[in-house]
Amino acid sequence: MNTVKSLLLSLALALPVFWVSGVVQAETADVALTREAQAAITPARALEMLQQGNERFVSGKTLPRDFLAQVRQTSTGQYPFAAIVSCLDSRIPPAIVFDQGIGDLFVGRMAGNFVNDDMLGSLEFATKLSGAKLVVILGHTECGAIKGACDAAQLGLLTATLANINPAIEAVQGDYTPRNSANAGFVQAAAEMNVQLSMKKLLDRSVVLREMVDKGELGLVGAMYDVTTGKVKFYK
Numbered sequence: 001m002n003t004v005k006s007l008l009l010s011l012a013l014a015l016p017v018f019w020v021s022g023v024v025q026a027e028t029a030d031v032a033l034t035r036e037a038q039a040a041i042t043p044a045r046a047l048e049m050l051q052q053g054n055e056r057f058v059s060g061k062t063l064p065r066d067f068l069a070q071v072r073q074t075s076t077g078q079y080p081f082a083a084i085v086s087c088l089d090s091r092i093p094p095a096i097v098f099d100q101g102i103g104d105l106f107v108g109r110m111a112g113n114f115v116n117d118d119m120l121g122s123l124e125f126a127t128k129l130s131g132a133k134l135v136v137i138l139g140h141t142e143c144g145a146i147k148g149a150c151d152a153a154q155l156g157l158l159t160a161t162l163a164n165i166n167p168a169i170e171a172v173q174g175d176y177t178p179r180n181s182a183n184a185g186f187v188q189a190a191a192e193m194n195v196q197l198s199m200k201k202l203l204d205r206s207v208v209l210r211e212m213v214d215k216g217e218l219g220l221v222g223a224m225y226d227v228t229t230g231k232v233k234f235y236k
């Protein structure tokens with residue numbers, strides 16, 4: 001009898017792992033997201049999936065993945081659950097730091113992770129047309145683009161790129177002296193303000209995205225990646 005009980009208990013424990021939909025299968029890393037699995041993910045669940053993925057990453061317990069199998073599975077369509085706006089910085093490959101596979105994330109990268117019309121149009125594609133349930137504006141510590149903007153650095157076309165970060169720098173309040181890249185506190189305050197203003201700009205500028213957020217179809221969250229730990233802190 002005890003053997004039967006323990007067998008039943010084992011089966012019960014195993015159920016969520018093996019018999020729940022494609023959402024869980026995707027998190028076990030063998031199966032790419034399907035249209036049905038994507039549709040079943042809520043914005044809140046998408047955030048949870050990213051949080052759990054980053055926890056796996058920082059604890060060194062990333063899931064084993066068969067990338068070539070995912071290439072084959074996604075060859076006829078993609079159903080990512082989230083879209084990440086991140087910096088160009090080589091230290092923050094979103095799929096790796098969130099422990100996700102091929103076909104799981106849209107990623108838009110720009111030095112200084114700001115949004116402009118081209119990025120917002122891309123996010124409209126990622127969400128309204130392609131079904132992603134969450135947009136993350138992901139800043140990071142020690143950002144060279146933020147430092148460059150803090151110093152009003154000038155170089156070719158980069159000058160205009162960094163100018164997109166100026167509103168965040170100007171919006172930083174507080175007694176920061178000096179207000180340049182020599183002051184690590186000021187740089188980080190500017191990076192955090194840049195995330196906040198990018199979220200605000202997204203909602204102000206994109207009618208499509210704002211309506212989806214208002215209806216609860218889409219989540220929007222800011223986050224900060226720590227280049228010393230690999231940890232992502234989500235802002236609420």
Ligand SMILES: [Zn+2]
Binds near residue numbers: 088089143
């Ligand atoms: Zn950066």
